[in-house]
């Protein structure tokens with residue numbers, strides 16, 4: 001029997017994963033060997049293999065633990081995993097995504113959650129979603145100006161070509177765009193009551209509320225590919241909760257996103273003509289205070305970057321205690337405000353790639 005390089009690689013990846021997963025879960029070497037033999041014959045027969053549900057679940061957690069860009073990894077073992085490998089239609093997938101959003105939001109007490117749809121088999125993706133996040137604002141390009149979120153311009157155009165019509169406010173939630181294999185993508189509007197958002201207010205700069213700015217409660221990344229033991233899951237949306245700076249120092253502050261710093265500075269009465277007045281820095285801090293305050297007021301889980309860094313330190317300690325190497329991507333781990341006030345800034349991290357993991361992938365075709 002001739003075994004292709006691909007099949008052989010898959011078997012190697014599977015073996016590596018099963019050993020690590022079963023060791024960590026304290027499952028005997030006998031059972032590991034038996035499982036690897038079973039997988040081997042399944043791969044020879046079908047060119048692929050299917051994860052048992054505990055393997056899927058633990059693999060998704062390991063993937064989080066291995067994701068070098070994430071500062072929130074202390075909680076990797078608390079991920080809630082939903083197995084949606086039996087879902088093959090866009091309509092049924094939409095139902096599962098609705099359940100995910102509702103479960104993850106949990107009345108503001110956000111739960112880290114992943115829903116895993118069928119794997120890629122012999123290069124075929126049974127189902128894919130085009131959205132970057134399940135909840136995300138549309139972006140419309142008007143000559144040089146952009147209304148809404150500039151990161152969404154491409155998908156917004158696609159939705160409009162498919163007949164969707166946004167209200168053209170800066171905060172129009174995009175519909176979900178789900179595609180079954182070899183079919184055209186389908187649009188699904190999210191029910192309003194499911195879309196939880198937080199109005200941005202400031203504890204004493206009252207005019208901040210007049211800007212009419214808001215952000216959605218839960219970031220649910222939906223365009224990355226989960227890889228476990230050589231098997232790829234191209235549709236596996238997952239969420240944690242926000243760290244304040246993601247919103248206050250990036251989404252709402254970046255010049256090519258919502259660009260709010262000049263408006264905050266105006267409310268604060270700062271001199272924006274001299275960079276030496278540090279108006280940018282002052283406005284940035286107040287905007288971040290507003291984000292922390294607003295999520296607190298709304299009762300929605302969100303962590304500040306100092307607490308997140310402390311949790312990451314604990315994660316590093318735990319990993320060392322468990323005999324694993326800490327890997328991390330320094331450029332991503334340092335928070336975008338006051339980075340040098342966290343321990344992360346002051347040490348190097350090895351950005352080694354371990355699997356399972358979450359990967360970028362190209363758009364569906």
Ligand code: ARG
Pocket residue numbers: 219221239240241242243246247251
């Ligand atoms: N930075 C992204 C955003 O602002 C979200 C990335 C995931 N963040 C998280 N806290 N799990 O929308």
